[in-house]
Amino acid sequence: MSERQTPPATEPILHAQNVDREYGSISVLEGVTLPIRADAVTALIGPNGSGKTTLLRVLAGLLEPTGGSVTYRGPDATRRIGYLPQQPAFRPGFTVRETLRFYGSLVGDDDEAPIEHLERVGLADAADRPVDALSGGMTRLVGIAQATIGDPPVVVLDEPASGLDPGMSTHVFEIATELAGTGTAVVLSSHDLELLERHAHEVAILDDGAIVDRGDPVDVRNRLELDSLRAVYEEAISGDTRTVRVQGVTT
Amino acid sequence: MSDSSPSTGSGRSRAPPTRRRLFEAVVVREVRTVVRARSLLLLAATLTAVVVGITWIGDGFTAGYLPSIVDLLTPLELLVPIVAIAFGYRAILGDQQRGELDVLETYPVSARELVLGVYAGRAIGLAVTIAVALAIAAIAIAVGGDDPVRVYASHSGADSPILFARFLVLTVLFGLAVLAVAVAISAVVSVTRSALGLSVVALVALLVGFDLAIVYGLAEGIVGDADLLYTLAASPLSAYRGLVLETTVIVASGTGPRVASPVASLVGLVIWTVASLAVAVWAVGR
8 A cells, every 4th residue: 555545533642732832932833733643644744944843743752842732542552652853863883783673672672673674664785784874865764764663653754755866755655654554643744745645644734833724635625725735835824935934033 | 541562563562671671772782882983992092001001111010019000090090081081971962962862762761771771881891991901001010020029118018919909990980980970961961062061171170170179178177187088088089099099008008197088988989970870860851
């Protein structure tokens, strides 16, 4: 299964309710409510600086919201949430296999598990390559493999296709769809709206720290009578899309 | 929250690792990091060369263990903190800068297991580095030693490899205390420049600052003569120096004034180690 098939609506496995996040006097997220379904790929889209990474970090439990809450309602797992940072990097001096074996040992995986994770992302041939000798795209693929170690019920991927060639970008979204097909809730951010339109089951448009629209991409598109997710994005985002709005500075 | 088995996705079944397994995994990663870090290996080789060189220049190979301890004590008071800081000042900072601390937070490893594992792994590397350097010097003394009576007559009856072994153990303990300070620094800061700056401050404080503070306290009457032996234990450097003098030189000579309280000095080193690691655990977990 590579393209999306909308699963039936279920109880959210992860639920952000009225989440605020402030850094000092700067408000980055305001009243964000986002239910994350299992069996689905939920995509966050929005301009640079709109709060996507902050929201993903809040969802992954890495940042405490300054207001509201994030509730996990999934199964009791050794690792509840897998996480791919926006710029993944690994300790130099180790091979890919050793790196994934270390992370696997933290969830009780056996020594063969890293290869399965690498095969999933198409990087099995690089198992014995030092992590500091990988290209940026390969490092991101290792990061995706890492994010799935321990089969967490929720996987949070911050721009998983960034820096990848078109073929690998498509493959990454296929992996996300396959994970959703096995019952994993996948939350990701991306600027590749065409791929998102094909693979995401749910899309949330974030603008200036708030969710301005949310739903099945087809439903959102039809509701706004627009012919593409890019048109939806441009319709939903306020202000000049050619200028990065810096929260707390740009009015 | 449901109680379903911790197995999803690939269907792989796994037993959640025990706390001990998690700790061991972090320790093994750190030991491999130390072994593979050329800069640390170079540092270890340099320390060995300096220790052997000082022993040789001071005629320690023929004079015996005790004269070598006396020769080595002051240089090691300077070198061991530098080596210990080098082993630890980026131990946790590196993971933080790469984003791996965030990733590790999504695994069932606590801040305490992580910090103690990192410390233990680096401590093994540092302990081996110090022990190998001093052991090589000890072997050279054992092989090349003349009759010690001719060179160090007043101590001849007591000179013994056991004294040198004590010196080795105490030097390792001193290094481990400073390493804990370095790990705390690496956990508190967020950029390399801050780590370097704070490391320099820590070195100055450890090598000069605390001793000066004690001298000032003594001169101003804040520290009384009767309290001096115990006050010295508050400084890792003074505690180390006092322990070495009390347990090797004074034991061998069998005479001389008390220069330290061994128990208080040991407690002082342990407190520095535990308190520094507590700071590191707090910093990682915040």
